[in-house]
Amino acid sequence: MTARCYLQLDVFADRPGAGNPLGVVFDASDLEADAMQAYAAWANLSETIFFLPPTAAEADYRVRIFTPRQELSFAGHPSVGAAWAALDSGLAQAKEGLLVQECAAGLLPVRIEQRNAMRLVHVRAPQAREVLTGGAHTDGLASALQGLPLGELAPVLWNNGPSWWLVELADAAAVRAMQPNLSAIAALTMASNAVGLAVFGRTDDSDHDLAARAYCPADGIPEDPVTGSANASIAALLHHAGALPGADRPGPYRRYIASQGREIGRNGRVEVQVDHENEVWIGGQVQAVIRGSVDW
């Protein structure tokens, strides 16, 4: 049993408790994969990451990402947290605002942006594509969305690693007021091999441009507090439809803020950017909530 440095972060959060928690175990090179999995199951966080020395020369650090049930090749909020932890611990230094993360999915660029005292971490999301369903899930979709005021875009299934049903509602208020039919959503997502269903709606609120919520009832998560991959897929869909919010905003990239989690006691903020190559970047702030050591 070895004592290792440990961090528990809150990702996509501008204060402790607003975002999605992440466990971070440093110096894990002598931990076997089954010990990592056992710890991640015991800790019961949506993800726990383990730092390892990189194997690729271009990489600044390497992580393995575990849910309580399985290892993931890539995930958004753990990668945002990993880059933050690598900088905070001095394990890596950004070069011209860039870091390269090595994970099971390969090498991944990370952009670090310092806005006054605030450090924002952005990770590039895998490219999202529409999954053609040929109308096979019309009935399942209808029962999952029954009674909801839909927006302009038609509901679609997109994949950027996981597959998400993406549903625009009339506006942000409709998103906030939604009473999800979890059993119908579970049936739809299971029938279509999707991880969940995400809804979004526009707002004129000065604080954010979009409200989003994500449901994964078939995976044992009725509602996820703040979801990187779903927000990345929503951005890809909006970009594809020429409907990105904040299009008139100055700056090198199109960017907007999505608000997620208020309905379940959180207040996550995801900063979404679309660059000149049409790549979607997901970013946010990170809070260090727990600092200490772990014996395992």
Next chain:
Amino acid sequence: MTSRRYVQLDVFADRPGAGNPLAVVLDAEGLDDATMQAIARWTRLPETTFVFPATKSEASYGIRIFSPRREVPFAGHPSVGTAHAVLEAGLATPRDGLLVQDGIAGLLPLHVIGSGATRTIAVRTPRAKVMEIASPQDARLHDVLDALPLGNLPPALMDGGRRWWLAELRDEAALRAATPPWEAIGKLAQETESMGMCVFARSDNPVYFLAVRAWVGAPAQFEDAASGAANATLAAWLASQNALPGSDGRYRISQGREVGYDAIIELQVDGEGEVWSGGRICNVVTGRIDW
């Protein structure tokens, strides 16, 4: 934002990962109810406890216990783990081998036995009584017990705050191999306003005398990894039948292997018939929390 001492423990465990996890926030003065609930939701552990200075002369410390959804007046494994954290932090010292926690359920004593890595802590559990002794042919039990080879004692319904059905199985091998009949367990729990069925069998293992499995039937159906409460009612049941294993009313049980854990719980029925439930505790995360 204030920095407070924080530990994450494994309770009823001889090694990290074997038992039931618990988060403990020490130095909790200044946290209001809503903040404690928010922290307990964020840690995602079965329970998070908060330690306050004692306000009564008989108490060693104050405790509040929260699950991710609500405050819990009393629970066994959080009480045992919190006492360990308090001792490790030097916040209290036992008097005559006892600590007294002051919580929503009132003052409650904890035995501290030994020291160092083999120290065990046990909490006195609410008095349990036999509600009903049933026949294995009882219609309500039939679908649960039908496929299981039963042991000597008849099935019984116990009430120790929560109600549990108890049934002895023939031997440890049969117990470990059993597949819980979830539908029937759910029906039994609802019909009898109980947690569900706790099965046990005697063992000739050198470490423990009984193997136990606790099947929760309602509202959700799952197998509990380490249940202090079910084991306390089991001890009271065995004492009432003059069937306690071990010596001097002390014995250990093994629970949780079938669901990926390996908990050891120590039970004691004392001279006054009080049941104490406890075990060892492992430190897993030690640090500070900023909230």
